Structures are given as structure tokens and as C-alpha cells.
Amino acid sequence: MEGDRMVSIEPLVELVQTCNSVTVCGSGSKHWLCPPPEGAKLDMAPYAGIVELSPDDQVVVVRAGTTMDHLQSELAEYGLCLPLPDSAEFGNAPAGLPGTVGGGIAMSLPHGLESQCGNWRDWVLGLSLLRPDGTTAKCGSKAVKNVAGYDVARLMVGSRGTLGVILEATLKVYPRAAMPRCEVKGHSHWANPREIGWKAIARFDARSFSESLDALGEWVEVRDDATRTLWLGGPFAAPAIKGARAVWSSADVAPRVSAQEAALMERARLIFDPHQKLNPRAFGR
Amino acid sequence: MVDGLRKIVRPEQVLSGEAVRRVYANDAYPIEKSPPGCVVLPETTEEAQAVVRWCLSHSVPFTPRGAGTGLSGGAMPALGGVVLSTKRMTRILEIDLENRCLLAQTGIANQRLSDAVSSHGLHFAPDPSSQSVSTLGGNIAENSGGPHTLKYGVTVQHILGLTMIDPAGELVTLGGRGGNGPGYDFVGLVVGGEGTLGVVTEAWVKLTPNPVAVRTALAAFPDVKGATRSVAQIIASGVIPAALEIMDRGILNALSVAFGLRYPEGSAALLLIELDTHGDVSALDRQMASVDELCHTNGCISLRLARDEAERKELWTARKRGIGAMGRLAPSIVTHDGVIPRSKLPEVLDFVYEVAARHGLGVANLFHAGDGNLHPCFYFDEREPGVVDRVVEAGEEILGRCLELGGSVTGEHGIGVEKLDFMDRMFSAADLRLQADAKRIFNTGELCNPCKVLPNQKSCVEHRIRWKGTAW
Numbered sequence: 001m002e003g004d005r006m007v008s009i010e011p012l013v014e015l016v017q018t019c020n021s022v023t024v025c026g027s028g029s030k031h032w033l034c035p036p037p038e039g040a041k042l043d044m045a046p047y048a049g050i051v052e053l054s055p056d057d058q059v060v061v062v063r064a065g066t067t068m069d070h071l072q073s074e075l076a077e078y079g080l081c082l083p084l085p086d087s088a089e090f091g092n093a094p095a096g097l098p099g100t101v102g103g104g105i106a107m108s109l110p111h112g113l114e115s116q117c118g119n120w121r122d123w124v125l126g127l128s129l130l131r132p133d134g135t136t137a138k139c140g141s142k143a144v145k146n147v148a149g150y151d152v153a154r155l156m157v158g159s160r161g162t163l164g165v166i167l168e169a170t171l172k173v174y175p176r177a178a179m180p181r182c183e184v185k186g187h188s189h190w191a192n193p194r195e196i197g198w199k200a201i202a203r204f205d206a207r208s209f210s211e212s213l214d215a216l217g218e219w220v221e222v223r224d225d226a227t228r229t230l231w232l233g234g235p236f237a238a239p240a241i242k243g244a245r246a247v248w249s250s251a252d253v254a255p256r257v258s259a260q261e262a263a264l265m266e267r268a269r270l271i272f273d274p275h276q277k278l279n280p281r282a283f284g285r
Numbered sequence: 286m287v288d289g290l291r292k293i294v295r296p297e298q299v300l301s302g303e304a305v306r307r308v309y310a311n312d313a314y315p316i317e318k319s320p321p322g323c324v325v326l327p328e329t330t331e332e333a334q335a336v337v338r339w340c341l342s343h344s345v346p347f348t349p350r351g352a353g354t355g356l357s358g359g360a361m362p363a364l365g366g367v368v369l370s371t372k373r374m375t376r377i378l379e380i381d382l383e384n385r386c387l388l389a390q391t392g393i394a395n396q397r398l399s400d401a402v403s404s405h406g407l408h409f410a411p412d413p414s415s416q417s418v419s420t421l422g423g424n425i426a427e428n429s430g431g432p433h434t435l436k437y438g439v440t441v442q443h444i445l446g447l448t449m450i451d452p453a454g455e456l457v458t459l460g461g462r463g464g465n466g467p468g469y470d471f472v473g474l475v476v477g478g479e480g481t482l483g484v485v486t487e488a489w490v491k492l493t494p495n496p497v498a499v500r501t502a503l504a505a506f507p508d509v510k511g512a513t514r515s516v517a518q519i520i521a522s523g524v525i526p527a528a529l530e531i532m533d534r535g536i537l538n539a540l541s542v543a544f545g546l547r548y549p550e551g552s553a554a555l556l557l558i559e560l561d562t563h564g565d566v567s568a569l570d571r572q573m574a575s576v577d578e579l580c581h582t583n584g585c586i587s588l589r590l591a592r593d594e595a596e597r598k599e600l601w602t603a604r605k606r607g608i609g610a611m612g613r614l615a616p617s618i619v620t621h622d623g624v625i626p627r628s629k630l631p632e633v634l635d636f637v638y639e640v641a642a643r644h645g646l647g648v649a650n651l652f653h654a655g656d657g658n659l660h661p662c663f664y665f666d667e668r669e670p671g672v673v674d675r676v677v678e679a680g681e682e683i684l685g686r687c688l689e690l691g692g693s694v695t696g697e698h699g700i701g702v703e704k705l706d707f708m709d710r711m712f713s714a715a716d717l718r719l720q721a722d723a724k725r726i727f728n729t730g731e732l733c734n735p736c737k738v739l740p741n742q743k744s745c746v747e748h749r750i751r752w753k754g755t756a757w
Binding site for chain 1: 427434459462463466470474478520521523524525653656693694698712718722725739
């Protein structure tokens with residue numbers, strides 16, 4: 001199956017080259033986890049479509065602006081899918097707030113099938129990137145196993161567009177027949193979190209999970225016991241998630257990493273984006 | 286050098302002398318050898334850091350080494366440099382059953398990780414063939430695979446955090462027992478870094494619950510095509526097997542010569558199928574029944590299903606001892622490593638036989654059929670004039686074909702020194718610049734396992750000249 005339509009990256013390249021500050025945008029499904037947009041908006045939505053689907057190899061190459069809905073329905077025709085819970089059944093929160101493929105990879109949020117099926121870092125086999133100087137580069141391959149060189153694709157997953165703009169992704173896909181049941185408890189459809197107030201996803205280790213569950217009570221909208229992840233909504237008190245080892249929240253906070261890792265993040269950002277052009281305020285900078 | 290290092294660790298932790306230099310001059314990649322100045326065996330992260338700092342202050346290149354089973358020259362030292370062996374860093378430091386992980390020093394053998402938690406119904410999933418000796422550190426450096434990666438993933442998917450000494454001698458801690466949250470996946474970058482981004486001394490590894498039921502079968506086919514067609518159909522049926530391994534006539538022959546193992550009359554290929562489940566056992570049996578049917582539809586002569594654990598181990602013997610058995614056919618063997626999309630396997634296999642014939646070489650094939658990861662094993666006598674060149678040429682042709690078909694030049698063994706020349710063929714200059722930028726996050730120097738992975742690194746020509754004689 002070849003590309004849905006030919007789309008040029010020229011407008012994207014030009015915008016990145018000419019602007020000093022760029023906010024990379026998909027469908028806005030996760031924008032509440034990101035700082036307010038500033039500078040030029042790099043709208044990835046038009047750069048969409050499946051480039052190549054190999055059902056026998058269970059690999060798909062897809063443009064970053066493609067919506068998850070579109071991708072999943074195309075894959076379904078071949079009995080394939082990306083292993084994410086169905087948002088109709090569980091709400092879009094435990095489905096990972098589906099928007100575009102690029103946004104899914106860039107944010108890499110927890111989801112309800114994670115303990116059984118992994119996450120974007122396990123599904124991304126390769127990426128094609130637009131760098132802030134306007135050049136493009138590829139990493140990874142179409143093979144499901146590949147150890148040639150440094151795994152830059154893995155570094156890009158969850159990097160929130162700060163190290164490069166994802167143009168295309170090569171993804172491993174899975175047979176629908178083999179999908180396990182999603183075991184999350186609860187249902188949450190975070191339609192417009194700005195209306196509803198404080199929201200967060202928090203992940204705990206064994207000990208702090210049960211304590212936090214008690215403290216958070218009614219604010220827990222969805223829970224996944226396998227990964228000890230809670231999807232929270234409402235004006236819960238910040239100290240209740242103090243024990244979490246990882247938090248994704250609408251407050252613009254820096255990630256809970258050591259000072260050393262924070263310094264490495266800054267170093268990486270300056271290497272990949274020396275003029276601090278791409279999503280400069282991401283990660284609470 | 287030896288005296289200097291004997292001041293920072295105990296004297297018996299520094300090995301030198303002609304015999305030592307010969308043994309440590311290469312890993313399991315036999316084509317290039319480069320004797321070190323000496324070998325140091327620290328026992329703790331602190332000692333390892335002191336060794337690295339000593340090397341940095343004396344401008345001596347250093348190379349980490351676990352068991353030396355690597356197949357791409359990753360543990361080959363710079364001429365006259367220091368080998369930093371992890372073989373005395375083999376302790377398990379903490380087992381956290383609640384969070385299903387453990388912390389271990391990286392010199393520990395892969396198998397010992399699983400042994401330590403087997404009584405709790407857990408194991409460490411990555412299972413390279415070398416697992417009884419290959420170390421956690423080596424598995425991390427190469428992002429090792431193994432037969433069970435089809436279902437359980439490669440090493441990087443099981444490393445939650447690590448401690449390493451970076452190329453500037455600083456202690457760096459990445460991730461932790463809880464794995465990744467928002468931020469950059471530095472652990473994911475260091476795993477597979479082939480010991481060039483730092484010396485990893487400790488790691489938090491994820492433990493996987495043992496399946497509640499396993500079904501293992503060995504199907505014998507009169508030709509390898511039947512086996513590869515069966516693999517394609519098994520995958521297409523929507524099953525995710527735990528392992529799908531094929532061994533061809535060459536391997537069967539070696540197993541028969543080496544171990545006296547016998548397979549059904551007329552067998553030219555074996556397909557090892559393993560299915561497992563953490564839940565529904567009756568569904569598992571139904572899946573195995575449909576696999577049996579698929580194999581027979583594709584001409585399988587017989588399919589033997591293991592009735593118990595002992596028989597299961599017996600069926601795995603063909604796979605686990607296959608490469609070792611090759612040693613009985615000829616004095617020298619070289620195992621290549623290429624990957625293609627699974628559907629291209631039959632085509633590449635035909636090509637491998639054709640290339641072998643054309644170069645006058647014997648070849649046996651053992652491969653992770655489910656992943657499209659091929660291991661053509663050439664057997665020869667390296668004393669025969671010109672044969673080594675033909676083996677290298679044959680490998681190059683096969684890897685070239687893998688690239689043409691959208692695959693990779695390495696599925697498991699890594700780039701090391703062996704495949705430096707292939708990096709330009711697989712990646713453009715812009716792609717390699719991207720990788721060089723990633724490396725620079727940790728390493729801007731020239732002393733940490735130099736001249737590996739990325740080709741044409743500026744310092745390498747100087748390295749070869751400077752280190753041509755002695756370290757100092």
C-alpha cells in the first residue's frame with residue numbers, strides 16, 4: 001500500500017528555518033500538558049497519511065500529522081493495531097489522549113495497556129526528523145530488531161519536540177487478535193481539562209501507591225494497578241502526589257529527575273537545538 | 286602503566302604479560318586483534334571510576350569488557366590501551382520483589398540474574414545464546430536479543446536504570462528502579478552504546494513473571510521453505526509466539542557430528558516454536574494445535590511437542606548448541622548477523638546459499654525467523670590462503686542485500702569495528718551527524734572505547750598512528 005497523498009515538507013522546512021521560536025502542534029489533544037504556545041506555530045496536521053503498510057511484516061510507515069483514529073482504522077482493515085485502549089470504552093485519558101501520531105510519540109503518555117504491551121518507545125522502529133536548522137535526518141530502520149549505531153529514535157520518544165520535529169515514524173504494529181484486555185478501573189474522558197481544572201497522571205512504586213490511593217480518594221478517575229498509574233482530576237492537593245515517582249501534569253513543572261539528569265537534558269537540548277528554537281519552554285524550562 | 290594501576294587497586298587486580306595481552310586482544314570477533322597494555326579488574330563502581338580517571342589523566346584509551354563473547358569487536362582494546370574488565374563486579378546488590386526489579390553489578394552473567402529470582406517465579410527476559418557467560422554489561426552495551434525477543438523485546442526494554450562512569454570520569458546515574466517518567470530516555474541511548482558512552486557498572490533490571498504455561502514444539506521439514514512459510518502463516522494468524530527459530534541442514538549436520546543428535550529421516554530444516562501464556566491455558570493449547578496444522582500444511586515431516594520441562598530443554602538443545610556444534614565441522618567459524626523484514630526471509634536465505642556457493646564456502650543458517658534476524662554461519666579453515674577474505678566478502682554481499690531489502694546491517698551483534706564501513710551504506714551523512722550529536726551528550730573525548738560504532742571519527746587516524754607502538 002503506497003502513500004495516501006504526496007505532501008511536501010517544504011513549508012515546514014521554511015518555517016523552521018526562518019523563525020526564531022517554534023511551537024510544534026498536532027491536534028492539540030495534549031496541549032494542556034504543554035506550556036502556552038509562543039512564536040510561530042508549526043502545524044503538523046496537514047502532513048498526514050500512511051506512507052507504507054506491510055501487513056505481513058506488521059510494520060507501518062506513517063506521517064506525523066496522521067490522527068490515531070485514522071491510523072487505527074486503516075490498520076484494523078488488516079487485523080492490526082497499535083496496542084492502545086479503545087477511547088470509546090475507557091475514555092481518552094487511559095487511551096493516552098490520542099491525537100496525532102507525532103504527538104503520541106513526542107509526549108509518550110502512560111496508557112491502560114502499558115504493562116502488557118509496552119509504550120511508544122517499544123513501538124517506534126525508526127523516525128524521520130526535521131532539525132531546527134532545516135535539515136532532515138533519519139534514525140532506526142524498518143526492521144523490528146536493529147542495533148546499528150546509537151538509538152536516537154528512542155531518545156526522541158517523549159522528548160516533546162525539543163530535539164527535532166518528527167516527520168515520519170516507522171512503527172511496529174500488532175495483531176488485534178492477540179490484544180489483551182485492558183484492566184484499568186474507571187473511565188475518564190478529559191475533553192477539555194482547562195474547564196475542569198487540575199489534572200495529572202501519576203505513577204507510583206509499590207509502597208507509595210497504596211498510601212497515595214488513600215490520600216487521593218475521589219480524585220482518582222482511572223487506576224491501573226499493573227503499572228500503579230492513576231489518572232487524576234480535580235483540585236487535589238499537590239502533597240498527595242509527592243510520593244509519585246513520575247508525574248505528568250497541567251502545572252508547568254520540570255520533570256522529576258535528578259539534578260544530574262536535568263543538566264544532561266539541558267546539554268542535549270543545546271546540542272540538538274543550539275538556538276533554543278523548538279518548543280523552548282517545554283519541560284518547565 | 287601496570288605499576289601506576291597497581292597503586293589504585295590491589296596488585297592481583299591488574300593483569301599483564303604476553304599471554305594476557307594475547308587473550309584480551311580480541312573478543313569473539315576473530316578478524317582483528319589489538320593487544321592491550323594491561324587488564325584491570327575493579328570490584329566496585331568506585332574502583333572502576335578510579336581506573337577510568339587514571340586512564341584519563343595519563344591519556345590512555347580504555348575499553349570495558351565483560352565475558353568477551355561479543356561478535357563485532359566491541360571489547361577489542363586500543364593497541365596498548367587498558368581493558369577494564371567487569372569480571373570481578375558480579376554481585377546482586379538488591380532484589381526488590383514488590384517492584385519486580387533488581388540491582389546488579391554489570392559483570393554478572395545474564396543467566397545468574399534469572400537464577401537469583403527463579404524461586405519467586407520471575408526471570409530476566411533477554412536470553413542471548415551466550416547467556417550462561419555473557420554479562421549484563423555486555424548485554425546492555427550491545428542491546429542484546431535472543432530467541433525470546435519476539436515476544437519479550439530486547440535488552441533495552443528491560444533496563445530501568447543504570448550507573449555509569451562517563452568518558453570524563455564522572456559518575457552518572459540514569460533512571461532508577463522505577464524506570465522512566467517525563468524527560469529524555471538516556472537509559473535508552475546508553476543501552477546499545479557499545480561501551481562508547483561510558484562504562485556501565487550497575488543496572489536496575491526489570492524482572493518478568495514466568496509464564497503459567499509453555500508449549501514447545503520442534504517441527505522437522507524436508508526443506509527450509511516449508512519452515513519459513515509456516516513462520517509467515519503462524520504470525521499472520523494473529524499469534525505472538527514466544528520464540529520462532531529455524532535451523533537448516535548445515536546446523537543439523539553439525540549437531541549430528543558434534544553431539545550425535547538425530548532428527549527424522551529426510552529433515553533438512555527444523556522449526557522450533559514456543560508459545561506461552563500468563564493466563565489462558567486452553568487458548569494456548571488451541572493455538573499450538575493450529576500451529577501443528579499449519580506446519581503439516583507446509584509439508585512438515587513430524588512435529589514433536591514437549592510433554593514436560595525436561596523434554597522442552599531437549600528440544601531447545603538444537604537451538605542453543607547449534608553454533609557451538611559448528612566448531613566440529615571446521616576449525617574456524619564466523620557467524621554473520623543481518624536483519625530484514627520477516628517477509629523477505631526466504632529471498633535472503635536463497636541469496637545466502639548462492640553467495641556461499643559462489644565463494645566456495647560452507648554455510649549453515651540459524652535464525653530468529655519471527656524477527657527476520659539471520660545468522661549465516663560460515664565454516665572454514667583460516668589457514669587456507671585467501672579464505673578469510675572470501676568470508677568477509679560473502680558477509681558484505683549478504684549485508685548489502687539486507688540493506689537493499691529495507692533491513693539493517695546488524696540485529697544483535699552491533700557495529701563495533703566489524704561493521705564500521707557499513708554505517709555509510711546504511712545511513713546518510715546527515716543521519717550519522719544525528720548519531721554523533723547523540724554521542725556528544727556523553728562523550729566528547731577520544732579515550733572511551735575509541736574508534737567504534739561511528740566511522741570516520743576525526744581522532745581515529747591519529748589513534749592508529751599514536752597507538753601503533755606502545756601506550757607510553
